[in-house]
Amino acid sequence: MESAELLQRESFVEKNARQRVQHLVDAGTLRELLDPFERLSSPWLGLQDIVTQADDGVVIARGKIDGVAVVVAAIEPAFQGGSMGEVGGAKIAGALELALEDARAGKPVVPVLLLETGGVRLQEANCGLAAIAEIHAAIVALRAHVPVIGVISGPVGCFGGMSIAAGLCSTLIATREARLGLNGPQVIEQEAGVDEFDSRDRPMIWSLTGGAQRHACHLVDKLCDDDAAEIRTAIARAVAQPVADLPRTQAVDAHLAQLRSLDTSRRADAEWARQVMAHDIHGAGDPS
Amino acid sequence: MTQRQWTTRRDDKQDRMAQVAPWLDAKQLPADRITDALYALIAPGDRVIAEGNNQKQADFLSRALADLDPERVHDLHMIQPSVGRPEHLAVFEKGIARKLDFAFSGTQSHRIGALMMDGTIEAGAIHTYIELYARLFVDLIPKVVLTAAFKADRDGNLYTGPSTEDTPALVEAAAFSGGIVIAQANEIVDDVSQLDRVDIPGSWVDVVVQADKPFYIEPLFTRDPRHITDVQIFMAMMALKGIYAEHGVQSLNHGIGFNTAAIELLLPTYGEKLGLRGKIAKNWVLNPHPTLIPAIESGWVETVHCFGTELGMENYVAARPDVFFTGADGSLRSNRAFCQLAGHYAADMFIGSTLQMDGDGNSSTVTTSRVSGFGGAPNLGCDARGRRHATPAWANLAPSADPMARGRKLVVQMVETFQAGLKPTFVDSLDAVTVAEKAGLDLAPVMIYGDDTTHLLTEEGLAYLYKAESLEERRAMIAAVAGVTPLGMSADAATTKRLRAQDKIRTPEDLGVRRTEATRSQLAASSIADLVDWSGGLYEPPARFRSW
Secondary structure (H helix, E strand, O other), X not given: OOHHHHHHOOOOOOOOHHHHHHHHOOOOOOEEEOOHHHOXXXXXXXXXXXXXXXXXXXXXXXXXXXXXXXXXXXXXXXXXXXXXXHHHHHHHHHHHHHHHHHHHOOOOOEEEEEXXXXXXXXXXXXXXXXXXXXXXXXXXXXXXXXXXXXXXXXXXXXXXXXXXXXXXXXXXXXXXXXXXXXXXXXXXXXXXXXXXXXXXXXXXXXXXXXXXXXXXXXXXXXXXXXXXXHHHHHHHHHXXXXXXXXXXXXXXXXXXXXHHOOOOOOOOOHHHHHHHOOOOOOOOOOOO | OOOOOOOHHHHHHHHHHHHHHHHOEOOEEOHHHHHHHHHHHOOOOOEEEEOEOOOOEOHHHHHHHHOOOOOOOOOEEEEEEEOOOHHHHXXXXXXXXXXXXXXXXXXXXXXXXXXXXXXXXXXXXXXXXHHHHHHOOOOOOOOEEEEEEEEEEOOOOEEOHHHOOOHHHHHHHHHOOOOEEEEEEEEEEOOHHHOOOOOEOHHHOOXXXXXXXXXXXXXXXXXXXXXXXHHHHHHHHHHHHHHHHHHOOOEXXXXXXXXXXXXXXXXXXXXXXOOOOOOOOOEEEOOOOHHHHHHHHOOOOOEEEOOOOXXXXXXXXXXXXXXXXXXXXXXEOOOHHHHHHHHHHHOOEEEEOOOEEEOOOOEEOOEOOEOOEOOOHHHHOOOOOOOOOOOHXXXXXXXXXOOOOOOOOEEEEEOOOEEHHHEEOEEOOOHHHHHHHHHOOOOOOOOEOHHHOOEEEEOOEEEOHHHOOOHHHHHHHHHHOOOOOHHHHOOOHHHHHHHHHOOOEEOHHHHOOOHHXXXXXXXXXXXXXXHHHHOOOOOOOOHHHOOO
C-alpha cells in the first residue's frame, strides 16, 4: 500500500463506540436511544468500588445506512473490556425486541451489532447472562424478518456468550485483528493447561481464533482491513441483503456431520481447521 | 640497575594461550573444552568483559563463566556496558566476581539494586556508554573479553552483522593491550569467504567457539502503538510545535518511551499539517525503531545511524540502504561507540523521559527498588561543551549574538506529572541520592542533570529552562508546569503569570495545541499490524507483538 493511501486510511478500531455509530449511519439520521444523559448505569459496579459509566458501555442508536432503517448497538471496548452487564445487556436486548415488534408490524429495521466484548461482566454474573440469553433469542426471532449484522473489529475480540450472539448473526464481519471464540485464551489455558494452550503464544492464538482464520473456516462472512470506509461499505452491503433462507446455525445436521467426522485425538492446528471447515454451511452462500 | 621487563602483559598472554593451544583447530576451540579454557585463560582478580548488548549477548560464555569454581577463579572485576542476563549477576552471588563497572542493567535492574545494597556487588561506577568505553583504554584495560558474533571462521574473523553494537570498542581494548579475546559464534564456517562480511578481523581474536544455541536477543525498542495514550499524543503535539518547529531541530535522538514513539508517529500526520517535512527531524541517531517506519516511508527521514539493531527490522533496514548504514552484505552495521559520539557531538537534540525529577531539574530512572543504569542517556542528554560547530537549532539557544556566545544542545525531558500508581514525578529528593548512600557509590546516579536540561515538557505546559536567569527562576519554571504534584501546588500564581508573559513557559493554549485534537486517530499507525503495512511487509515483528 502506498504511503498516501495509508495516511488517508481512517481506523475503525480507534473510534470509540459512539464515534463508530456516528461513522456508520447516514448524516442527519442518528437518534441515540437511552443516551448517557438518561444516567442508566450499572447498579452493581458501584457496590464493588468500580466507577460506572452513564451509558454502561453500550450505545444504542436508530438511523439509516444508505437509506436502510437500522438500529445499531455498539459495545464500548474501553469500558470494562466490553463486558455485558445487566443494564448494557438489557439495552441491546430491548433494542432488538423493539426491532422485532417493528418487523412484525411491517416496518423492518435492520440490527447492526458491534461486538467488542469479552462476554458476560463477571461482577454482574447471572444478571448479565440473562440479558445475553435474551439477546440470543431476539436475534433468532429477528433473522426470520431482517438480516442481523455482526461486526468484530478487534482487538478485544468477541468471547463468551456474546460469541454465540456473533454466531447467530446472518452476516458476520471481522478484521484480521479480531478474534472470535467461546472461551478466551487465558480461560482455556487455565482449564486445559499451558501445554494445551499457551495464552502468551499470540501467533498460535490468532492462527486459531483470529479474524482471518475464522473467515477461512466460514464462521466469518467478510474480512475487512481496519479501514472505517471499507467496514462501512461491507455493513451497508450486508444490511441491504435479503434474508438468508437458511441461517448458518439452523443447518444443524450439516454441522453435526462435520463434528462427527472429526478425529478428536488429533491436536487441532490452523491448517487442519481450515480443511475440516472448508465447506461453507450457510444457506445464502458467501455474501461477500 | 636491573633490566626492566617490557613485555609482561604479552608474556602473560602467551603463557595462558599456550595452555589452550593443544585444543585449538586454528583458533577454534571445541565447545566442550570451554570450561577448561576459561580456567586456563582467566586468573583471579582479572578485569573481564562479558559482552552484553541490547541485542547481542555473549551468553554461552557468560554461562560458562558462572559455572566456574569460585575456589579457582574469584575476585574478578567485571566490566559490562550492559548487564542483561541472570548469569551476569550469578558470578557475583557465587563469589567468582566481586567488583562491577557497568552502564545499563535493563531487565536485571531490581536484582542488581538488591545486590549492590547488600554488598554482594562492589560497584565501581554506573557509567554512560562512551565513558565506559573510554576507561577501557585508560584505567579499566581488560585482560579478557568474552564477545559474541553471528558467525566466525576458524581464523577468528567475526561477522557481528546488524548487532555489531559494542564489539569493536570492547575487542580493540583487549586485542592491542596484551588481552585475550574469546568469541562465541552461532555458526563457525571454514573460510572467510563464507562470512557475509568481516566486522572484526581475525588477528584481533584469540579463540572462537561455537555456542550451544544462538545468542539471546531482546526486542527492547519495539513500542506497540496500541498503547500510546491521548495524553502522550497531546504532549507530542506540544513538542513538535514548541520545540522541533520552534528551534528547527534537524538532527536528534529519541528515548525509547511511548512519549517519543508518539512523536515519531505524528510526523507524517500532524507534522505534515504543520508543514514541517524537510525542515525538522531529518538526521537521526537512533536504533531502528519500528515506530519510525511511517516517517521514513513518507519522506521525513534522510539518515539513521544506529547504536544497535532491533529484532524484526532486519529486512526493512536492508531494503533502505539510503537511510541506514549497511555493509557490503546489505545488512545493518550498528556501532554503539560511534553512534553515542554522534549523539553527543553532532545531534541538535536529545528528547526522553524519566521516572523522577527534583525541583532543580535533576532527573533519574533509578529508584530505591531499581538500579537500571542509564545506557547512553547521559551522553546524549548533556551539552557537548567541546563542540565547535554551529547548527541552526544549537545556535538558536545562544543567549546573545556575541561572537563568544555559544549555543547549546537541546536536552528535553518529556514527562507526565504523575507516574503509574499516582506517584508524583516531581520529588523533593531523588531516590538516587538514597541509593548512592546505601550502595556506597561516590556519585548519586543522576541520569540528566538539571543544568543540562534545556526544556521540560509536561501535559501542563512547556518550560524553556535554558531561558532561566537564575537557579531560583529555573525552580519556579519547573514548578509552573508540575501540575497538581506537591511541587506544582507550591508554584506562585503571580510568578507563573510573569514567566508566561516573558515567554519562558508556554501553556498548551499558548502553543495553539488543543486537547480535543489529541486523539489516537492522529497516529500514522495505530497498531503493529499498521507498521507492517507501512513497511510493505518487510518488518517482521516478534511473535509477542502480533495480534493478527
